[in-house]
Amino acid sequence: MNQRQWAIARKELLQLKRDRATLAMMVVLPVMQLLLFGYAINTDVRHIPTVVYDQDQSAGSRDLWRSMEATRFYDVVGQVRSYQEVERAIRSGMARVALVVPPRFSSDLKRGRTAHAQLVVDGSDPQVVASATNTAASLVAARSSELVLTRLSKVSGAKPQPAIELEPNTWYNPDLRTAIYVVPGLIGVILTMTMVMLTSMAIARERERGTLEQLIVSPVKNIELMIGKILPYVIIGYVQMTLVLFVGRAIFGVPLVGSLPLLYCLVFVFISANLALGLVFSTLAKTQQQAMQMSFFFLLPNILLSGFMFPFEGMPKPAQWIAQGLPLTHFLRVVRGITLKGAGFEDVVGEVIWMGGILTVLVTLATLRFSKKLA
Amino acid sequence: MTNGAQEVIHTDHLSRRFGNLVAVRDVSLSVRQGEIFGVLGPNGAGKSTTIRMLCGILNPSGGKGSVLGFDIKSEAEKIKMHIGYMTQRFSLYEDLTVIENLQFYGGIYGVPRKQLGQRIEQVLTESGLAPRRKQLAGTLSGGWKQRVALASSTIHQPPLLFLDEPTAGVDPVSRRDFWDQIHHISAAGTTVLLTTHYMDEAERCHRLAFIFGGELLDVGEPEVIVERRALKVVELEADKSTEAARLLRQRPEVDEVAHYGHLLRVATRGGVDPLELSRTVLSAAGIAMSNARAVRTTVEDAFVSMVREDDRRRASPEAA
Numbered sequence: 001m002n003q004r005q006w007a008i009a010r011k012e013l014l015q016l017k018r019d020r021a022t023l024a025m026m027v028v029l030p031v032m033q034l035l036l037f038g039y040a041i042n043t044d045v046r047h048i049p050t051v052v053y054d055q056d057q058s059a060g061s062r063d064l065w066r067s068m069e070a071t072r073f074y075d076v077v078g079q080v081r082s083y084q085e086v087e088r089a090i091r092s093g094m095a096r097v098a099l100v101v102p103p104r105f106s107s108d109l110k111r112g113r114t115a116h117a118q119l120v121v122d123g124s125d126p127q128v129v130a131s132a133t134n135t136a137a138s139l140v141a142a143r144s145s146e147l148v149l150t151r152l153s154k155v156s157g158a159k160p161q162p163a164i165e166l167e168p169n170t171w172y173n174p175d176l177r178t179a180i181y182v183v184p185g186l187i188g189v190i191l192t193m194t195m196v197m198l199t200s201m202a203i204a205r206e207r208e209r210g211t212l213e214q215l216i217v218s219p220v221k222n223i224e225l226m227i228g229k230i231l232p233y234v235i236i237g238y239v240q241m242t243l244v245l246f247v248g249r250a251i252f253g254v255p256l257v258g259s260l261p262l263l264y265c266l267v268f269v270f271i272s273a274n275l276a277l278g279l280v281f282s283t284l285a286k287t288q289q290q291a292m293q294m295s296f297f298f299l300l301p302n303i304l305l306s307g308f309m310f311p312f313e314g315m316p317k318p319a320q321w322i323a324q325g326l327p328l329t330h331f332l333r334v335v336r337g338i339t340l341k342g343a344g345f346e347d348v349v350g351e352v353i354w355m356g357g358i359l360t361v362l363v364t365l366a367t368l369r370f371s372k373k374l375a
Numbered sequence: 376m377t378n379g380a381q382e383v384i385h386t387d388h389l390s391r392r393f394g395n396l397v398a399v400r401d402v403s404l405s406v407r408q409g410e411i412f413g414v415l416g417p418n419g420a421g422k423s424t425t426i427r428m429l430c431g432i433l434n435p436s437g438g439k440g441s442v443l444g445f446d447i448k449s450e451a452e453k454i455k456m457h458i459g460y461m462t463q464r465f466s467l468y469e470d471l472t473v474i475e476n477l478q479f480y481g482g483i484y485g486v487p488r489k490q491l492g493q494r495i496e497q498v499l500t501e502s503g504l505a506p507r508r509k510q511l512a513g514t515l516s517g518g519w520k521q522r523v524a525l526a527s528s529t530i531h532q533p534p535l536l537f538l539d540e541p542t543a544g545v546d547p548v549s550r551r552d553f554w555d556q557i558h559h560i561s562a563a564g565t566t567v568l569l570t571t572h573y574m575d576e577a578e579r580c581h582r583l584a585f586i587f588g589g590e591l592l593d594v595g596e597p598e599v600i601v602e603r604r605a606l607k608v609v610e611l612e613a614d615k616s617t618e619a620a621r622l623l624r625q626r627p628e629v630d631e632v633a634h635y636g637h638l639l640r641v642a643t644r645g646g647v648d649p650l651e652l653s654r655t656v657l658s659a660a661g662i663a664m665s666n667a668r669a670v671r672t673t674v675e676d677a678f679v680s681m682v683r684e685d686d687r688r689r690a691s692p693e694a695a
Contacts, residue, residue: 003485004482006482007478007481007482007483008483010479014470014471014475015468018471210462214462214466217432218455218460218483219456
């Protein structure tokens with residue numbers, strides 16, 4: 001750091017201090033997003049409104065839908081008396097699932113015949129379909145194997161054992177709470193958004209107000225200007241990350257299993273990559289407004305493709321290739337690995353290399369574009 | 376200015392083209408140490424392009440030049456260290472206070488930290504900005520902004536100061552104060568090169584260069600340039616002033632007729648007496664004329680005459 005870089009960094013901080021709106025945005029935005037994403041985004045499907053068309057009206061049929069209700073996955077919101085009513089309930093959105101029990105359900109069960117029941121599912125939301133059918137299917141499978149085993153024991157006298165038993169064992173997020181998965185990822189999303197936008201606007205502002213011309217005539221070198229400009233934003237990036245980590249822990253109980261110092265070291269590569277991208281944008285944008293638009297344009301693929309919202313593995317190959325070029329994709333794996341799984345450097349080194357590569361490309365690009373503009 | 380003074384700027388057939396447009400063509404000039412050198416010309420004449428080449432931020436496409444002994448092409452960075460530059464838009468950070476602006480520019484020009492505080496106090500006092508040191512630059516009026524801009528660009532005490540239209544949008548009183556400061560700076564040994572299109576300001580410069588259409592039309596002390604045009608000027612009142620102006624303009628000896636309120640300002644070339652000529656022309660047309668008197672030829676008269684002549688030269692088929 002030489003005197004010129006200090007002078008620029010100091011000036012940048014002073015301007016930031018005066019710009020209360022931006023400053024507030026940088027603190028309020030992470031907290032607001034944290035609350036929004038943490039509370040509202042819940043990919044666990046629970047309490048699906050369900051209607052029952054019980055044509056049997058027996059103890060056996062009641063048993064079936066009560067046990068379904070007991071999973072807390074289905075909320076029985078009403079009984080209907082005809083298929084027309086089933087259709088109406090689903091079409092109006094009053095119910096997403098309907099259980100239809102035919103008249104001879106109980107008697108079939110008693111006589112040892114296969115009893116049938118029908119599950120009607122509203123397919124317009126695919127996520128609901130999968131969970132609704134899977135839950136009901138495993139519930140029914142469990143009950144029917146229980147019944148078969150009881151029948152067998154009556155015949156043979158011995159107490160038979162199930163052939164295969166699967167013991168599901170979920171690591172790292174045993175309660176499958178979405179917030180725990182979302183909050184660490186949010187660090188990456190917030191940093192992407194604010195870092196790119198702030199740097200691109202910081203230079204565009206100088207161009208817009210005519211102060212860039214004065215800087216070009218001064219003995220300040222390109223690299224000094226770039227470093228001096230982005231340094232204050234590195235600090236802001238660290239503040240934002242700290243804020244999300246600790247508020248996330250306090251409100252949502254997001255664990256921090258791995259090494260905090262490691263996370264703080266590695267996030268530097270990520271922050272730098274975003275700042276470099278902001279510089280590239282700033283050389284393209286003539287006004288602050290354009291800089292902001294570019295930043296938002298860049299944010300969208302980050303949210304959709306990086307694996308923040310949807311699993312990376314499920315995306316088509318071309319989308320995955322694009323996602324590999326986004327720093328956020330790699331940072332998400334780093335931050336989730338460290339905070340949730342206690343990953344060490346050796347576990348995430350591949351992602352760090354990716355981020356380093358992207359950073360190098362962006363810095364080169366920024367330097368080339370920047371010096372062109374000053375020539 | 377003594378002619379023996381050291382040469383601070385020297386250019387030799389300096390040219391710059393942007394695509395097909397020649398913004399500056401074959402400009403050769405020399406600026407001596409301690410003088411206030413004005414580059415005069417209308418908008419788009421090539422003044423800013425010339426200044427930018429001299430500051431080392433724009434490469435010339437032809438010719439060469441040196442500033443403070445450094446080559447403008449190969450030693451641009453060294454030039455930047457030793458000059459002060461004030462842009463047309465004053466280039467202040469409006470959300471910083473006066474003193475913060477000065478600290479910033481002091482910092483990027485590498486004024487040693489120990490001296491910077493003292494130096495800032497000095498410029499604050501000299502410019503009369505001391506009571507406004509904590510005021511945000513954006514809340515200052517045009518004249519005060521200009522003072523901050525000037526103080527910022529001289530914070531590192533450069534031996535050479537470039538001012539690109541320093542008085543644009545500033546009220547007349549502030550302009551007068553500003554010129555006092557420029558003369559003060561120049562008296563201390565700093566060379567000042569400025570561009571302007573205000574003719575009254577041109578007369579305050581030690582020497583002038585007239586630039587028009589990217590070409591250098593004349594260089595010299597204001598009086599010498601004016602004398603070289605050999606114009607004679609009268610001011611008079613005429614009854615039908617529009618008609619009178621039209622008639623006078625038809626005479627080849629008449630260089631220029633301009634309206635100044637009730638007055639007509641008539642300039643003639645080639646030693647013709649404008650008073651005699653006007654009297655002859657107007658009485659022949661039956662237009663009454665009064666209060667005629669000979670007046671001093673100004674830089675503006677000379678400049679307009681030069682530009683008109685250049686226009687005629689370009690328009691005539693022989694020039695093509």
